[in-house]
Amino acid sequence: MTADCSNDAGAGLRIPGEPPRWVGNVIGLGSVAVLTAATVLGRQSGDGAGRFLVFDVVVGIVAVGLILPLGRRPVQSALVLAALAALSPAATPPSTVGTLTVAQFRPLKVATLVALAGTVGHLVQWSWRPIDGLNLFWYVILDAAVHAALLAWGQWAQARRALVASLRERALRAESEQGRRVAEARTLERTKMAREMHDVLAHRLSLLATYAGALEYRPDSSPEKLAQAAGVIRTGVHQALEELREVISVLRDGEMDELPGGRPQPTFGDLDALVQESRDAGSAISYDAEVSAPETLPPATGRTAYRVVQEGLTNARKHAAGRPVRVVVRGRPGDGLVIELTNPGGDGVPAAPGSGTGLVGLTERVNLAGGTLDHGRAAGRFRLHAALPWPE
Incomplete structure (x- = not known):
């Protein structure tokens, strides 16, 4: 059963196509209820006279009901379930779920204390409702082994979940960093392009200014020279406009491997x-x-x-x-x-x-x-x- 603990490293993340979380919760709760009922029936046959039937049914219903707040208050719910396990074996399956849930979502120190409470609760249960054919020594070993296994399983699941979340975060960060590096590379290339074209255009336009100045200060030049200078200016302006158009296109859409128009550096x-x-x-x-x-x-x-x-x-x-x-x-x-x-x-x-x-x-x-x-x-x-x- 999936617990909705607030510090779940994977909370809010669901694989596409995966069933909703509430479906798993309903299935898990039903499974615990079935195990609780089986435990009640099994222990009643052992007790012989069914003296504790009503009591076990009531405790079982309360214990199964405590599964619901287990996701919001796992430690408190697990401690109450451990206390109920001391009163009736009907609380054993829910108490086991509580111990495992705390081990999955809480630090090792807290989970160990809850597991210890569960162990003590079951020892108290055995003291006044022992199991036929199982002496105290083996019951203590079995009780301690089960709770130790639950503690180890929960801590392993918590560590694995944290690792998966860390890897997912690292992958997202790497993807984000890759996008940032690509953007920076484009910016650097475009900055380089702008610098190159500044040099090219400034040089060409200064030449045009020189020719234009010659036309302004030497209006008495021969028609041939005037026509030649005007032709140079026209050609230079045309080239400058072409280069300007090309650099705007590159700065807007692409990156630079060479100068616009395929001209080598x-x-x-x-x-x-x-x-x-x-x-x-x-x-x-x-x-x-x-x-x-x-x-x-x-x-x-x-x-x-x-x-x-x-x-x-x-x-x-x-x-x-x-x-x-x-x-x-x-x-x-x-x-x-x-x-x-x-x-x-x-x-x-x-x-x-x-x-x-x-x-x-x-x-x-x-x-x-x-x-x-x-x-x-x-x-x-x-x-x-x-x-x-x-x-x-």
């Missing part, structure tokens, strides 16, 4: 093309690179170096348009990779608006790569310096 070998693209936009760039065995540079380090130079050139176009930029890249395996960009300070009016977070994100990127990034103004010049690890 930039590498250290793309630095020359990056510098040339800025030169084509009219920037005066002095590029000095002395790098030994660039093919051994880790891809992640090379990509970070590319982003450092890209951000530096973008900021130079924004805040010091038309001013020369010096780019120095030095490195070898074991000594690390050093990147430095310097340019004269601007007039304080940026050529294109910015969010001011580019250098913040770049600093985080460099730190994650194990390097350091410094930037600031000194002697009228802006300096961006990055040092990245390069193991041998």
Whole structure:
């Protein structure tokens, strides 16, 4: 029979398709009633004259009735049943159920005291209503063995139930943690995507601002040059819109394995093309690179170096348009990779608006790569310096 104790570790949990709990309770209560009736009839035949028939029937009915509050007050009900067992053998089956219930749902100390009370109650019963053919010695051994078995069975069931509940909770927690880890991974990927596209779009839009500035300040240029500049602007705007559309789609629905559109991530070998693209936009760039065995540079380090130079050139176009930029890249395996960009300070009016977070994100990127990034103004010049690890 299933007891509905308040501290049941599995309370409220039912396997789908399992019969309702009340069905099991009715079956269990009926079984106890049948055993009680059989005990009453069996002991009456032994007593010979049926002197205790009415008394045993009354005690049996009361004892079976005490099964009902056993789930809410197991200790009190079991102690009352132990007292009734001292008065009549009709209370023996219900008292056994009470001892087992307490052992299943209460600590070992409390369950042991209840089992001891049940043992004493049955010894008192034997003292004035002994069983024919069973002396006191064997009755004590049998009584103690039965209650010890009930105590061990109940404690084992309690430990097993606690273990199952713990495993279920651990499984639910693991499932929840898995969902959280997946969500965090998606967030990290999308954050990475946003950082990458910030660098790409900022670079492209700064180029567009440069061409637009040339059109504004050189309206007397030849029609061919004006048409060429307008074509570059149109193409750049189209590319920027495509990239923006792609990154919004990725940030909304997916994760990033490469740049939108299937384009590979930039590498250290793309630095020359990056510098040339800025030169084509009219920037005066002095590029000095002395790098030994660039093919051994880790891809992640090379990509970070590319982003450092890209951000530096973008900021130079924004805040010091038309001013020369010096780019120095030095490195070898074991000594690390050093990147430095310097340019004269601007007039304080940026050529294109910015969010001011580019250098913040770049600093985080460099730190994650194990390097350091410094930037600031000194002697009228802006300096961006990055040092990245390069193991041998």
